[in-house]
Every structure is written in structure tokens, then in C-alpha cells.
Amino acid sequence: MPVLKRKVIGLDIGSSSIKWVLYSSGKRPDIYDWGICEIPAGWVRDGRILDTAGIALSINGILKGLKGRVSWVALSLSCPEMIIRTVYLPRLVPRELRSAVKYEIEQLMSSVAGQYVSDYMVLGEELREGSVQQKVLIAALPLSIVEKYTKLFRGLNLKPLVFDFHGNCVSRLVGILKNISKGERHLVLDSGASTTTITFVENGAPVFTRILQKGGDGATQYSEQLFKDIYRSVEFYRSRSGSGLDSVITVGGGSYLKDFGTLIASKLELREVSIADTLPYLAGGRFLPEQAAEYANVLGLALGEAKDRNKSINLLPGDYRDISKKRRAKRIKVLAGILAGAIA
Secondary structure (H helix, E strand, O other): OOOOOOEEEEEEEOOOEEEEEEEEOOOOOOEEEEEEEEOOOOOEEOOEEOOHHHHHHHHHHHHHOOOOOOOEEEEEEOOOOOEEEEEEEEOOOHHHHHHHHHHHHHHHHHHHHHHEEEEEEEEEEEEEOOEEEEEEEEEEEEHHHHHHHHHHHHHOOOEEEEEEEHHHHHHHHHHOOOOOOOOOEEEEEEEOOOOEEEEEEEOOEEEEEEEEOOOOOOOOOOOHHHHHHHHHHHHHHHHHHOOOOOEEEEEOHHHHOOOHHHHHHHHHOOEEOOHHHHOOOOHHHOOOHHHOOOOHHHHHHHOOOOOOHHHOOOOOOHHHHHHHHHHHHHHHHHHHHHHHHHHO
């Protein structure tokens, strides 16, 4: 394995299954293995773990089936209590921007700000009301949920590397699809067993996410109410952003329901983009593109090694992030020493 690359298991722990991918971190991550582990209904609900022992046993079973030791874990999750907002701020240097975002979070969540873990990323700049402003995505997750997962992973001897949210992970996958033009705007529907996550993606980043507590649940068709909620979300996005949409992309287990994406695209007069038809080769061609819809979130984790702090989200507490940075700096120092010795 190349120096400076570490094996990471990326997890998407849903209400009916655990999807996972084994990959290496780094600027050019490699994908080694992947799979789906079915779990009983009731073990996880709305992103919260209700049966810790059962989930731990399932993940331990996955780890035992892997080649070599895996010490790091990344998580993509979604829950109705998650707060995801886009705000506009003046163009600021990074230090000032952090302070401004902190103030926005305190105003947004008022008295409960201390009960959440939050992070942000800069989506770009826009000319608004005569001045250039930064478009910033803020994400926040209840601390109680974060602590439940970190405790679970500590018990499995896994070091948390990053906690991300589904909309951000799937946006990275959309960003690498073929035949997608820069500047296009996409409606991405992540259909699970019990929830559907609606994400509007611009330039490979989520600008608006909404979680509906309605899913496919193995049915042959979705409810009329779900379609109405999707259409309302589209109208809200269009009215708030002043922009149209170019395509519809469906992911998740529910994406296999007959004509789901086609029906939405037809109703909204948009183009339907199939991930199976537009995904580049992954894992040396071993990963079949038709699998990508189900693995969208964990694939997004594998593609999410941060090249720029302002273009990533990590909903881990600060002490975990600091540890990761220190270990990365230590590895770089060791590599520098090895290279210096080799040159000498």
C-alpha cells in the first residue's frame, strides 16, 4: 500500500441495512472492497441507533471479513434533527469567516447551539445587492447522536475520521459523473426504506437539503403525498434561488422502483440522469456502475478526502478533528525523513 495512505471503512448505517466501502485516504483514494449488511427493522431509526449491541456485532462481522487491519472509520448519515442551511456572508479572510459563521450558528439555533456539533463549507461567491458575498453551507448535528456513534466506534477500536451528511456525500458522486456540464443544477432524490432525502446540487455541492420521513419501504410504488412534497421542495428551491433545474438523479435502494425517476423528471420537464450510465470506472473497473445508486453515500465518502478545508464538512467534535490533523502532520514528517535519507 502506498506511503501516507490509510485504510478507512466508510459506513452508511440505515434503517434496514449497513452499506460499506473500504478505501484508502489521500488525494487519489483507492476503493478496495464494498458490501451491504442487512439489519433488522428497529435497530436504527431516523439516524439514531437504538440497538447498539446489534449494530456493533454487524460492523464487527464486516471488519472480520476484510483483509488486513482497518483502524479508521468515516460515516455518512441523515436524520430529521439535522440542520442544513445556506447563508450569505461578506467576503472575509478564513479567521474572520469562522467567527462570522459561529455567530450565524448561534443565531440560527439560539439556546440549543451547545447541544449540536456544527461545521461549514464555502460554496462560492455571488454578486448580491451590489457586493460580492460568500455562499456558505452550514450543517449541524445533535451532539447526542454524534456521541452515540463515537462510543460505538471506540468499542470497535475504530478511530473516527469524518462524519458527513448524505446530501454532501452524494453531491461528490454527482460531481464525477460523465456528461454532466459545469454549472448544471440537479435534483437528487435519495430514497431509503423509511426516508427520502431531497438535495439540490450545484457545481458538485449541496445548496439545499430536505429530509422527508417517507420512503419506498419495499413497496412497488411511492405515495402521492411523497410526490407532492418533492414538487413543493422544487418550487421552494426555484423561488428562493431564482434558478431552474437541469436534471433529476435518483439514488438509494428506492431508486430501483419502477419509473420513479422517470415520472419525477417527466412531471418537472427535466432530463433524467442515470448514475449507472454515467459513472466513470471505479476500483479498476471492478465496481459495477449499476451498483452505484445503492452505494451513493459511501462512495461519496471515499471521494471526499478534503483538498481544501473550506470545501469539506466534518461533524465530529473539534478534539477528534485536531487528533486527525496531528496524525497527518506526523506521517508527513516521517515521510520527509525517509525521503531525505534516501536522497542522502
